[in-house]
Amino acid sequence: MYKSEQLAQHLRRLIENGSWPVHTRLPSLREQAEISGFSLMTVMNAYQDLEAQGLIYSKEKSGYFVAENAKTQIPQSATIVSLNPKIEINSLVFKYLKSIQSKDIVPFGSAFPDHHLLTPSKLLQVVSQMARDQKSYDQTTNLPPGNLALRKIIAQRYCMQGIPTDADDIVITSGGLDALNLSLQALTRPGDYILLQQTTFYGAWQAAERLGLKVITLPEHAKYGFDLEAFEQVIQHYPIKVCWFMLNAQNPIGFTVSDEIKYKIAKLLHEHKIYLIEDDVYEELFYGMHKPLSMKYFDRGNLVLHCSSFSKTLGAGFRVGWVYAGKYSEQIQHLQLMSTISANALIQNALVEFVSSHHYEKHLRLLRRRLEKNKKRFAQYLKQHLGQCCEIYNFPSGYFLWIKLPLHISSLELYQKLIIKHISLAPSPLFNVLETNQHYIRLNCSFEWTSRIQDALDQFIQSILNFP
Structure with missing residues (x-):
């Protein structure tokens, strides 16, 4: 302590x-x-x-x-965390990301799907053709708010989901994290209170630390993923300015919150005039026929800034994201011009050509099927070998498994032990700053089954079973 x-x-x-x-x-x-x-x-x-x-x-x-209400306590489940210089989440994330960069490492700790499943050949053809056209490099037409044709296509996709959208509502960014960071910066000032999920994407912790924000954390509900009762009590008790939530294929745990709960969240946000930054970069990686609704669908009063990206469906090389910014569009553009300026012009133009065609939807359908198949095989294998000592959280979307280790095993120590063997995994200190929640790991299960993958999994299993 x-x-x-x-x-x-x-x-x-x-x-x-x-x-x-x-x-x-x-x-x-x-x-x-x-x-x-x-x-x-x-x-x-x-x-x-x-x-x-x-x-x-x-x-x-x-x-x-x-304070007058000093004896009025939030329920124990709503753990409170205040970020301060002692937490040093940025340092931990930096060291972790540097450690997993080598091509020799089996990337179970990667946040991206297996690159063999991404970047379809048709998209590469489009990029190749456009690379020979000098007009494709014209940055002036791709400066904030971004390529107009691309914004129109994204707006049309929102409309198809029942969310009235105009191209002027959209700002193109240099990836999903850029969209999230710009949104948080636009909505907050140092010292403001923000609400995060207790276990969440490390980029949220980094942004809060960098901007000098006070962080309240909301625990996950064991059954529904999102603890609605704790949420209501927290926003009644604290002057929350902004929430940053991931509710579809949540990273790192993987759950998707029901539409009924999303509706109730939106209603509470409206009643208390609280903004929500919605991290929805995994929105396309659902299983089955029905795409889950975003919080933007239930938005009342333009309080939701919806952020997403092409990087999880087309690969890190196509790190182009966007934010449905609405009335904050101009403010976000100002911030963008002082930082990342704009996304790559050639890539924006290539995405216009590819996403507007049937090839993109065909690619998404194939990607979902392969991710579901690969994740299922990983889950079955791990349950067979670790089911007696580990709890494996397996939700029907995305490509992550969230695994609870025996209490005597530190996920950080397990990561350090395996990285020496060129096997990466993502330990829970990246996602949760509480010392009592450090016995979990996130495992990327997007990879095709090969002898190399099985051998790495076997080493991972033996490291748990034989942990000192």
Whole structure:
């Protein structure tokens, strides 16, 4: 436990047992440092944690005071996390991504599907043809908000899902993460409260840390994926400015939230005037005939900024994303011109040609079938060999399995043990900053079954069964 957490727990007990009544002024940062023996930074982090939990509040030039609702607690399931310099999620993610770059590594830890399933030959033909045409490189027509023809095609796809959309609502970005980051930056200011799922894509943690935001986390519901009751209580208790949720083929766990729950989430967002940044980059990787609805479908009052990308269906080489920005379109464009400027002009033009044809839908259908087949085989093999000691979460979409390890096994230690053997996997500290939730891994199961894949899986299985 960090020193700031120890101090925060001690101060919390003083508040809860009545030693410090409501509106009592806390010792100043310097006074608390002298009393406790901790550094000023540690004291500041502890005070910020207590403030994020609603136990204390600050007055400019006056200090910190005990809040009126200090004894009103969020249910235990709604764990609260305040990002601070001690968490260092960016450093962890950087080291992890650097460690899995080698082509010699079996990429069970990759966030992308097997590249052999992506980049259809027809798309490569389109790129090759356009590469010989100088007009395809004209960046001026592809600057923010992006290629008009591509925006029209994306808008048409929204309309086909029952979401009225105009090309002016869409801003093309340099991938899904760029769309998410720009949206969060447009909607927040340092010190704002945002709500994340407790276990979520590490890009959300990185963005919150970079922008200096206060983070509240929402636990997953064991049955439904999304804990609606905890969500309602959190937004009633805290001044949440923005939510960042992934509700379709959620990364890393894999669940898809039902349309009924999505409708109720949208209703609560509307009642409390809270914005939602919807991370929906896996929206096309569903199984079966029916594509799950996005939160944008249920949006009331233009509170949802829907973000998606072509990179999970066409590969990392086609890292072009977009955000349904609506009234925030111009603001996001301004931010874009100060950072990534625009997505690759040649790729935008190639996507116009490819996505507007029947080839894209044919590719998506084939991709879904192959992902479903590959994931099923992985799940059966792992359940056969690890079913007695591990809990395997297998949901009907995407290409990830989420695996709960025996409690004596640290997912980070398991990753470190296997990366030496050139096998990668994604440990739960990338997705959840709580020390009590570090016994899970995310496994990419998009790969065709080969002797190399089976051998790597066998090593993974033996590392768990023989873990010291």
